């Protein structure tokens with residue numbers, strides 16, 4: 001009888017745990033959903049007024065302003081560009097976390113994409129002492145299939161970081177195709193001779209809001225989200241992103257994305273709009 005009693009107690013207990021677990025799961029799901037809705041509303045509602053601030057700032061730039069007005073305008077432009085960048089990053093992050101970011105499979109020429117992306121990613125404020133070199137191997141002058149827009153997004157982030165954290169020296173982008181067992185792999189290396197990343201920080205740079213320290217954040221700006229987004233997108237593309245760095249000597253990021261040759265497939269062709 002005692003045995004039956006104990007077993008019944010256990011069954012009741014486990015039933016209760018199951019119910020509590022179920023309730024906690026539902027609660028967590030509803031929290032995630034409200035967080036996603038909140039992020040979407042905030043980011044969409046911030047984006048339209050911001051776009052109008054940026055648009056009018058651009059118009060003002062063309063008018064006849066005196067020296068100090070131009071200085072104020074430049075500051076206004078920097079701040080609004082930064083805000084738009086932050087809002088876009090937050091939107092991307094919330095989409096990625098909700099599993100709502102989609103990747104496309106399109107055929108494109110990686111050599112053209114990489115060269116044009118690097119050219120556009122170099123920030124206008126890059127010091128003249130920093131040289132940007134691009135070396136894309138000829139075997140990338142072909143058509144491959146993966147998501148060109150996401151590759152462009154990651155590469156833009158890596159190149160703009162490399163330029164931002166390199167006060168003098170060079171930023172070198174190399175790209176080539178590696179033949180792996182199942183797929184060819186698109187490899188893009190972004191190497192700079194900048195400030196470098198400490199051993200402790202290396203572990204964290206791919207996490208959200210990870211900036212080396214607040215002095216770096218103040219000095220170089222940035223949201224601390226770019227690499228976290230790049231890492232999550234790389235995972236979606238079933239690739240890998242890795243980092244080697246030495247403080248005071250520079251950093252090298254390597255992006256590896258499996259692709260397919262377009263000839264054997266029927267993915268729609270695209271010439272990415274840059």
Ligand code: ADP
Pocket residue numbers: 157161162165192194195196197205210211212213216221222223224225226227228251
């Ligand atoms: P952001 O650049 O917007 O701050 P990221 O996620 O792109 O955000 O980078 C996170 C942090 O990693 C940067 O704030 C910086 O401390 C470090 N970092 C990234 N790229 C480099 C680089 N090429 N050289 C030195 N530090 C870097």
